[in-house]
Amino acid sequence: MPELPEVETIRRQLQSRIVGKTIKKVQVLYPKLVRDLSGADFIARLKGKRIGDVLRQGKLILIRLNGKETLVMHLKMTGRLLLTQSASFVKSPSSHLEAIFTFSDGSQMFYADLRRFGYMKILPTQDEAVLVEKESLGIDFFDERLTLPEFTRLIRSRGKSQIKPLLMDQTLISGIGNIYAQEACFAAKIYPLRKAETLRDAEIEDLYNALHEILNKAIQKRGSSSDAYVDAFGQQGEFVPYLKIYGREGKPCPRCKTKLQKKNIGGRGTVFCAKCQK
Ligand SMILES: [Zn+2]
Structure with missing residues (x-):
């Protein structure tokens, strides 16, 4: 999507x-x-x-x-x-x-x-x-009102939720889907099934910064054509080679070489490294 x-x-x-x-x-x-x-x-x-x-x-x-x-x-x-x-x-x-x-x-x-x-x-x-x-659409991730304190407040407002499905919940924050939620959890070294209430402030900050960095870079590369997506000129996006874990289950973790695992989380396949995502 x-x-x-x-x-x-x-x-x-x-x-x-x-x-x-x-x-x-x-x-x-x-x-x-x-x-x-x-x-x-x-x-x-x-x-x-x-x-x-x-x-x-x-x-x-x-x-x-x-x-x-x-x-x-x-x-x-x-x-x-x-x-x-x-x-x-x-x-x-x-x-x-x-x-x-x-x-x-x-x-x-x-x-x-x-x-x-x-x-x-x-x-x-x-x-x-x-x-x-x-449509119960939450604030856009790039809305300037979504500062780190506001992001932290929103994440903490749904403390019982698991972090990866929470990032994808369009009613809280809109724009992030299955690919970029996985990539951000990996970049921030956070296990995607962690409950939001267990995240320390520094971890939420890492997640916020990772999302900014990954989403901005993906825009520069005109998105990820891992599925049917093409841009308005019919061209594939060029971000797939920069994806660290999405679609790479069974391959070595780019950080620690442990074999990447895949779990179904909230109905969506999710790849993670069991060693470096805690
Ligand atoms: Zn790893």
Whole structure:
């Protein structure tokens, strides 16, 4: 699933290409893509709108339109937003193309989704905060209000939870998923099943710093294409070679050479080093 670095990569690419453009035409090929509106109403409300800005909250993309409306998109497991038509999967019937946006300059944006869990909806821009409440979305990890003391307070507020699923809990802090939660626990030398209340302040600080470092570096490399993810130009992200433990069970720990183990934690496979993660 695209996590913060992948969604941020797409957001930046969209921002560089579509801000200022006017939507001339929208085609919805898979009506269930649209939430809370009929496909026809969705199309009618978007037609003629100009793109003002492209924002991100956790894993959600928010496209601000003139007329004080916001187009909200969630890529879920396998959604792909593409600005290029040349990518072979857009042309292929197996790409599961769900929507096509055509701008007044003739350029296009495509939404394809193999597993079809992604969605789009339109909200009054003033309801973006309500959206965050309704979807119970926690503060974005890169929100400047998420300082170390605030991060520590949030982690301690769910003391009985295990740390790795807690980091992935979008209702507490949004943006971190299965890949980066594992990598951060490894970098901070924390066993992913530790209860949050057992973490010392210094360990929470290590986790906070590790997340900043890993997520920033992953954005620089346009994310991790360990699954279906590609960026808005159809290119794979380049962060996979920098992943230390994700997908590396049975291989030696990059720190101590102990064989890496894998456990199912909260329904998600989690790799860790039993020796150096305590
Ligand atoms: Zn180790």
